[in-house]
Amino acid sequence: MRIGITTPVVVRHPGASAEWERTAGIEEIGQVAEAADRLGYHHITCSEHVAVPVEAAEQRGGAYWDPLATLGYLAARTTRIRLATKVLVLGYHHPLAIAKRYGTLDRVSGGRLVLGLGVGSLKEEFELLGAPFEGRGARADEAIAALRAALGRRVPEFHGEFYDFAGFVVEPYAVQERVPLWIGGRTARSLRRAVTHGDGWVPFGLPLDTLSAMVRRADPPGGFDIVLGPGRPLDPSGSPEAAERALEAVRDAGATIAGVHVTAESAGHYCEQLEALHALGTKIGIVFGDADD
Template sequence: MRVGIVTPVVAQPPGAAAWEREAGIEEIGEIAETADRLGYHHLTCSEHVAVPEEAVERRGGVYWDPLATFGYVAARTSRIRLATQVLVLGYHHPLAIAKRYGTLDRISGGRLTLGLGVGSLEEEFDLLGAPFAGRGARADDALAALRASLSRRAPEYRGPHYAYSGMVVEPHAVQERVPLWIGGRTRRSLRRALTADGWVPFGLPLRTLAEMIADCDPPPGFDVVLQPSRPLDPAGDPDAAVTAFARLREAGATIAGVRLASSSAAHYREQLAALRELADPCGLTFEEER
């Protein structure tokens, strides 16, 4: 099982560590460099343009823009993957994603993983002038359009909501097949993910996730990206970390996305190193440390 990190600072949901509120791009860059050097699989950055004030207590109000953030991180790293977790499909035309994130794939040397979702925050849809009703069908069409268009200079697609041809998208992604992960917590999101390359569920008990994954019989190479229910403390409580990864593996995870307990950016980097030292007992695979 490979392991990536749910990047601190860039999204601050309720319960985020206090030090993150005052941290900035330098701390993000230092954490990214450490994770890159230690051989972690990926970093994440999620997307919200604006969150209603009444939803901040539940969702958090800090969301760094993934394109700008990853552009900076790409320049400070060389091999760790950059995973949007997630972009909301209904907020963008598929070719806008293909151009913007294809450029990111180019400048990062082919390290993009596109995490995509349908979205659930109706006020944000309204703010952006995006239709909320029927968003699932639109997302399915957008996903098919992206698969047909990423990595192509002159993409062509015709579907019920999106249709185009005779257009040049340059630069575009350099990976022959950009990995697409689908976020969500429903069986429909899992079915949608099976048309892509992976599933990134959230907010469900591991027992439920295990049943859903077993029922769908994922194909070879399909990634299931699961998170422990709470931040791990590999330096202070290594046994709990070993147990957490065993539970993820039993549920069907192929990749773990972890949050790490920390009191500062420096402490977070120490925790990255401590988890790296637990690779064997946790059954984790890292790239060779540099």
């Protein structure tokens, strides 16, 4: 199992984000990314919302850094850690727009992109952006297929019900022959979508025993990523035994990658916690560095 970092600051959930994140900016984000890169963590993340209704922001937060700008900056401050969108909302973009923008990110980062993709659930945001909300699942399935046909190709071609293109040059384009596509969600349908169209599943909001049972029933193929989190921040310095148990529980649930965040009082403390988590993870057999690259 590998460990990836749920990047602090870039998303602020009420009651979940640390106080220091309220006033932190890109320098602190970069400091954390550099530490995670140096220590051999698998990935850092950035999520997407364009505009969150005031009422919804009280529950899910209103601060969401743009993933393309943020990960582009972090690409320049790191050398090997993967850059993961977690997640882009497919309905907000044409597949070729994603292929162009994030294919460029893959190129400038030397092939470190992971595209986390989701169907989306915030109806008001869909309406604001002029994106169809009804039927978004079917559109998302086709968008994933269109992306698979487009990423890494100069003249992509795809013919479907919602998306149809041929004879257009998209350059620059991704340097990876197969950009990993992680599909987000919390339903059996999202897992089927991931197994059918993607390279990994990034669920949220469900207990580990439920997730483990879902993964066993789906019987994903070899090489398929299951990205699970412990459900709470880890404190590897203050409570190493609890952090170790949490990582082992994630691994026992079937995770190939643990997506974690740690408790911290500052960006510097966050980096110290990453050092402690690295030492703890190494002891229990977590893989760090370039072993799977």
